[in-house]
Amino acid sequence: MRLLCSPLLPVGCHIPHLRVFLKICDFIFVLRPLILIPAWSFYLIGAAQGRGTLWVTDYRFPTPISLLSLTAILASAYLLNQIFDRESDERNEKCFYLSRGIFHARTLVIYALVFFVIASLAFKRAADVQRAPLVAALLLSLLYSLPPARLCARPFFDIAANAIGYGAVAYVLGFGAYQSTPLRAIVSSAPYVLLVASTFLHTTILDAAGDKAVGKISTTVFIGERASVNLAATLHVLAVVCALATGNYAALAVTGLSLPVTLRTIVKRQREASAVLVQVITLVVTAAAIVSWPTYAIIVVPLIILSRFYYRRRFGITYPGVRKSV
DSSP: OOOOSSSSOOTTTTSHHHHHHHHHHHHHHTTOGGGTHHHHHHHHHHHHHHHTOSSOSOOSOSOHHHHHHHHHHHHHHHHHHHHHTHHHHHHTTOOTTTTTTSSOHHHHHHHHHHHHHHHHHHHHHSOHHHHHHHHHHHHHHHHHHSTTTOGGGSTTHHHHHHIIIIIIIIHHHHHTTTOOOHHHHHHHHHHHHHHHHHHHHHHHHHTHHHHHHTTOOOHHHHHOHHHHHHHHHHHHHHHHHHHHHTTOHHHHHHHHHHHHHHHHHHHOOSHHHHHHHHHHHHHHHHHHHHHHOGGGHHHHHHHHHHHHHHHHHHHSOOSSSSSOOO
């Protein structure tokens, strides 16, 4: 990585406007918006299935206040996670904000509190049926990162927390924008829960070396890389079977289209295959959400383009990309 002028500002940092622009971007990307995309996507897929069709019927986002609350909860959680996962993040060469002195831990705590306040204010205006999923999102977020629970460092609990948080909670929250039938929403979310569980396992494969080095016992550290690949493939196949069994053809399309890339990792056990898988499945899920809500592309596409520019200029890496997990 080639850095000039200072350890924080890369090539071109002598340009004042670029300095300011990168600093603004620091406050955006420290929130890890690219891993917010799956949560937004599952919310919108849930909303589409709640209204009864994946095809475009309305260009407006459904009940944006609940989506705002979910986003603020997750942003707050991601900030806290960076503090408590600092050692493993440094080993895995990701989330550089603390290790490179771009932000201090105290700043991230204050920033997290700001988003918690935003989440609370939005929560008060959310529909009654959407409040239970929002409370679940908050509890899972706190239990995932904060001691003594630290579900992120407990085998299988790390999978469950992510699978439920993204595949169920975000989906049920979106579903509730159109229907007050939580049980139906939970049942129809089952294939997505299994899909997220499968995908998340591959992120633990990518981080296994760094996690093991600092004593963080993720599922992959506990059962090994090969077992994780096989378990991930099994979970993905179960997601397809579950979609068929419940007659959820939208979920069948999402899980079925992405199944080949999961099965490919059984043959290609390189970590690059896991990195490709995570991004392909994210792309499939995001595309499904865009099919239902085309205006979503106005948010996602510029965000991805900006991230490619930002991570290259700030850290000298290509992200999104298959070489690094950020």
